[in-house]
Amino acid sequence: MDKIQYYDANQIEGRSMTIVLDNGKLETISKNSSKGAGIRALCQGSWGYTSIDGETDLKVGIQNASELAASMNRNTPKDKIILGQVPKRKVGSMPAIKINPKDISMEDKVELLREIEKHAKEEGIKSTRVSYSESILTTRFMNSENEEREYKTVRSGFAVSAVAAEGSNYQAGRESRFNISGYEIFEKNDPYELAKHAAETAKSLLTAKTPKGGALPVILDPELAGVFAHEAVGHASEADLVLQNDSVLSGKLGKQIASPQITVIDDPTLHEYGYYPFDAEGVPSEKTVLIQDGVMNSYMHSRETAGIFDGVSGNSRAQGYSMPVVRMSNTYIDKGDATFEEMLEDIKDGIYLIGSRGGQVNTGEGVFQFNAEKGYMIKNGEVSDLVRDVSLSGQTLDILNHIKMVGNDVKLTAGHCGKSGQTVPVTDGAPHISISKATVGGA
Known part of the structure; x- marks a missing residue:
């Protein structure tokens, strides 16, 4: 087989969840789990790539990606790729997570969204939408240069939108906050004030004029x-x-x-x-x-x-x-x-x-x-x-x-x-x- 000069693999395992309230009604609770790997191999100027869902046999994945890279190189040769050197750096500090989202019950999360929605449903607001999302992800990396690294991230966020209407004139206001943090995102940001602000924006735009360009x-x-x-x-x-x-x-x-x-x-x-x-x-x-x-x-x-x-x-x-x-x-x-x-x-x-x-x-x-x-x-x-x-x-x-x-x-x-x-x-x-x-x- 043609010589493979490099390979690497990213293994990902995690879960995510999204909750959506539409006009105060629970529209969506979606939970997703993911596990798998993406594997690349380089032969001269050709990358072979394969992805695996579920349990990962890295040896098989590397073999498949390598065969694909070699085949591509034989069929459509390209100029050889010379990879840049990995700079000598320390891996930086990880963000601190104060409140793990999985420690908060689904009922509490939904109830908080209902409260946020109430603050957006001011007089003159025709419709509202509030959403919350979270993800917890572990990433593992390895390559043919004997590099092995791993990290875990927690991300969370919420969004609230309000629509005001007057006849056929519809205007919207929206606020959102997302970060690499846990459930403390609701402590760092006042969701009720943001909901009110979205509503006020929507209502104020009803009477705003369109400027001359x-x-x-x-x-x-x-x-x-x-x-x-x-x-x-x-x-x-x-x-x-x-x-x-x-x-x-x-x-x-x-x-x-x-x-x-x-x-x-x-x-x-x-x-x-x-x-x-x-x-x-x-x-x-x-x-x-x-x-x-x-x-x-x-x-x-x-x-x-x-x-x-x-x-x-x-x-x-x-x-x-x-x-x-x-x-x-x-x-x-x-x-x-x-x-x-x-x-x-x-x-x-x-x-x-x-x-x-x-x-x-x-x-x-x-x-x-x-x-x-x-x-x-x-x-x-x-x-x-x-x-x-x-x-x-x-x-x-x-x-x-x-x-x-x-x-x-x-x-x-x-x-x-x-x-x-x-x-x-x-x-x-x-x-x-x-x-x-x-x-x-x-x-």
Whole structure:
């Protein structure tokens, strides 16, 4: 058989649970258990991959992946892959879990969700939805280089949404909190206040106007600025997309691509939702500075892309035991020294955009469009009329260069990121940032 130069295996065992209340009625209690392994083998330039559900015979799995890699290499030979070296790092500390979710009864969990729902069901609210999720996962890694590592994570979170209606006008408010923590997430965050806030947002948007679109000075709140950092900058910094010529940041290493005030970081060592002590290739995690003072400093790498770019690996992730791909973790714009009040005074007239309701980004062309949850017009340096149905769009590099002020108030928001058919937990964030000119969509 053709020579196999490397193999590795990720064994995953865990359980997860989701509870959903729709308009106060118990809609879903889903419990899932998973056990299995994903195994890769490398022959010259070809990866063979196999996954096993249930009990794992690693020898058989490695044999199958190796045969597949050798067969692919014979049939469609590719240039030999030279894997980057594993950097010498210590594995960081694990987050402390105060309350194990499995120690709380199902009845207590459902009752808490019912109480949260009551606080969202204010007068004028037509429908509500409250959900809770938890997962406990053990990951074991081994490879042909005699590396063996293991870790266990507990993640939990909740979300509450409320919809207000007036005739055919429906508006929604939503709040969520997720983290790499146990049931203490309800102690760290007040779910009742968040439920009320979701309801108030929905009701207030009923009477909000849609602004006139156009090019305006803009302030982004930390959540929407964080979405920009993740979607427009983070994905374009993933080295596999750079290799596929699907990144506007290709060929930009060492070049000034943004305002000197901008530093963007991806840091899996932070005890946030995107945390991992080592990646899906067994590489201990470490902070990566993607943009340093406006200069493109580094891409995120797997061992394969690190070998090609002479970079540093540690950014491979997988959903369960799927094939690892280059992924973000906790990605954020670092703090500056401006205050929100200074931004308002500087802008005079413009718009303040808050929250995110999704959007699209094309990393190859470097264009994006994000929908804000809401906004406020800025008049004479003061926040004024509430507006809705408002979006931000533009070219990534233009926006990066038009960032005028960076706030001192970084805030992180947890969520999930999809890529290559896989979803993983992430966190993104930023301080408030002001942009001298951006395209705002409205009426």
